[in-house]
Amino acid sequence: xxxxxVDLSGVRKTYRSGSIEFEALCGxxxxxxxxxxxxxxGPSGSGKSTLMNLLGCLDTPTEGTYLLGGEDVSTMTxxxxxxxxxxxxxxxxxxxxxxxxxxxxRNVELPLLYAGVSRVTRRERAIAALEKVGLGGRVxxxxxxxxxxxxxxxxxxxxxxxxxxxxxxxEPTGNLDSGSTEAVLGLLQELHDSGRTVVVITHEHxxxxxxxxxxxxRDGLITDDMLVxxx
Amino acid sequence: xxxVETFRTAVDAVxxxxxxxxxxxxxxxxxxxxxxxxxxxGQGAQDKVKDQISALGSNLLIVSPGSTTSSSGVRxxxxxxxxxTLQDASAIADRxxxxxxxxxxxxxxxxxSLTVGDTNWTTSMVGTxxxxxxVRARTVSQGRFxxxxxVTSGADVTVIGAxxxxxxxxxxxxxxxxxxxxxxxxxxxxxVLASSGSSSTGSSEDDQAVVPISTQKRLTGSTNSxxxxxxxxxxxxxxxxxxxQEINALLLNAHDVTAASADFTVSTQQxxxxxxxxxxxxxxxxxxxxxxxxxxxxxxxxMNIMLVSVTERIREIGLRKALGATPSVIRRQFLVEAxxxxxxxxVIGIVIGYVGSLVLPSLIDQPVSLSLLATCAALxxxxxxxxxxxxxxxxxxxxxxxxxxxxxx
Numbered sequence: 001x002x003x004x005x006v007d008l009s010g011v012r013k014t015y016r017s018g019s020i021e022f023e024a025l026c027g028x029x030x031x032x033x034x035x036x037x038x039x040x041x042g043p044s045g046s047g048k049s050t051l052m053n054l055l056g057c058l059d060t061p062t063e064g065t066y067l068l069g070g071e072d073v074s075t076m077t078x079x080x081x082x083x084x085x086x087x088x089x090x091x092x093x094x095x096x097x098x099x100x101x102x103x104x105x106r107n108v109e110l111p112l113l114y115a116g117v118s119r120v121t122r123r124e125r126a127i128a129a130l131e132k133v134g135l136g137g138r139v140x141x142x143x144x145x146x147x148x149x150x151x152x153x154x155x156x157x158x159x160x161x162x163x164x165x166x167x168x169x170x171e172p173t174g175n176l177d178s179g180s181t182e183a184v185l186g187l188l189q190e191l192h193d194s195g196r197t198v199v200v201i202t203h204e205h206x207x208x209x210x211x212x213x214x215x216x217x218r219d220g221l222i223t224d225d226m227l228v229x230x231x
Numbered sequence: 232x233x234x235v236e237t238f239r240t241a242v243d244a245v246x247x248x249x250x251x252x253x254x255x256x257x258x259x260x261x262x263x264x265x266x267x268x269x270x271x272x273g274q275g276a277q278d279k280v281k282d283q284i285s286a287l288g289s290n291l292l293i294v295s296p297g298s299t300t301s302s303s304g305v306r307x308x309x310x311x312x313x314x315x316t317l318q319d320a321s322a323i324a325d326r327x328x329x330x331x332x333x334x335x336x337x338x339x340x341x342x343x344s345l346t347v348g349d350t351n352w353t354t355s356m357v358g359t360x361x362x363x364x365x366v367r368a369r370t371v372s373q374g375r376f377x378x379x380x381x382v383t384s385g386a387d388v389t390v391i392g393a394x395x396x397x398x399x400x401x402x403x404x405x406x407x408x409x410x411x412x413x414x415x416x417x418x419x420x421x422x423v424l425a426s427s428g429s430s431s432t433g434s435s436e437d438d439q440a441v442v443p444i445s446t447q448k449r450l451t452g453s454t455n456s457x458x459x460x461x462x463x464x465x466x467x468x469x470x471x472x473x474x475x476q477e478i479n480a481l482l483l484n485a486h487d488v489t490a491a492s493a494d495f496t497v498s499t500q501q502x503x504x505x506x507x508x509x510x511x512x513x514x515x516x517x518x519x520x521x522x523x524x525x526x527x528x529x530x531x532x533x534m535n536i537m538l539v540s541v542t543e544r545i546r547e548i549g550l551r552k553a554l555g556a557t558p559s560v561i562r563r564q565f566l567v568e569a570x571x572x573x574x575x576x577x578v579i580g581i582v583i584g585y586v587g588s589l590v591l592p593s594l595i596d597q598p599v600s601l602s603l604l605a606t607c608a609a610l611x612x613x614x615x616x617x618x619x620x621x622x623x624x625x626x627x628x629x630x631x632x633x634x635x636x637x638x639x640x
Contacts, residue, residue: 113240
């Protein structure tokens, strides 16, 4: 196997508000290999969201190192992190985070816009990504005209349009009914099957059960790392 | 992300919030249109004065009486004293003394009431000499002007302005040969002046009754020989300065005064235009200053709304950052958005200003002349306002951290 895509060692994150210090992550060591399908599970307040922010390069650790695809991102500036996020990470958020004023394809092309891809190519790739998630006929619809499940599929299309190193889904089904949940989870499964690295952060066991590997986090530490029955 | 894409994103954002964008622009729209209009009004007033003064005649020198000083030391305005006389006029007319003066026309003005049948018309009676039409560049459209002989004899004749003629005589009857009664005396209308043309010169040039100066003195019962103005036509444009100096020297000598205590003023058309303009300029600067303050307020409005917009679109900013927008890209996007609002406000303001300049003259009877320079300056200002007041909101947006921005509801 090649070097892991995600390699955290001794990562700590301390939040400070006034004189009170709060340690959200107290020394995390973990690796995620290319092609893994990992679920990070834990109750709220366990440090799950903090870990997700660090993995997504939205924040930097207070201590420890984080190698993403071999690059040390733990000491990068904000502008450098933005570039790394653009190139290596595809986000899927619980609240979808689509721009209401833009049609589906314009939402999907956004990461490519910041990557400096030409307009024509952006459009082609955005439409291809939407077709991949089964929304080829909804290219011109605005988010308001789509169901929750469809909106999340647009978000997934946006996450995969840059062909990132990892797809990071934060409670991707938290706002969806069971039918849409199934569709989105099926989509993540498909991405995994086609060789992508997928990391899902969740507190729902049925979502975690779909992954190959579960990382349980509690009080800022990884307490369990188990392989689930892979198909 | 290049500028074209940044511009597109900004246009999208402006269009996505149409009403808010419009309200943001409103301050700039009002500011720019009022600047355009005030500058236009000031310019229009200057042009009007210039027209009026150049309509006086060509190569003209105007000699007016100086100010009076009463025994208590209170000085009246220029022209309030009666120091100029007919003798001064005839001295200036002497080509041996003032070789560069071509013609001289002394003028004495009074207000009077003309009566024809039961029609009454109050106008100004201008007493002058036969040289007046040439000096003042006026022509007679019907009949003739009075002669030197009629001036000497004090003949009961008058030449009336075009507007005066139409006020007094209606119908197809020619005014020439008709009788007009003035202060109990009967004057014969021997001519009608051609209209002075350009309407911006005001109607007073076309509403007057010109009579021989001796006749006017007799009608008003005046015994002195003072005149209110002496118009002098210079021989040519090049010798106007020479004529000015000759007249000045002559009158100083004749009135036995020094230059410091001169009781008269000799002005050229140029100097009259300058005096009038300096008054207008003060007014224009004042009004323009008020308009500029409204522009400033408009700019603060842009900043205010942009700050609200940054707060309101905090999730959008967070998302864009998560997807790879660097702080400088976000800053640029908001800056371009603010300048776009400023510029669009400026363009709308200019359009309103131009429309106003077409409508306003008919409402307030003041000409408005718009200059290309003022328009370009307005456009530049509106852009600068957008950029200037966009900097702070843009840097606020750029500083937001993506996690906080994404998490906010």
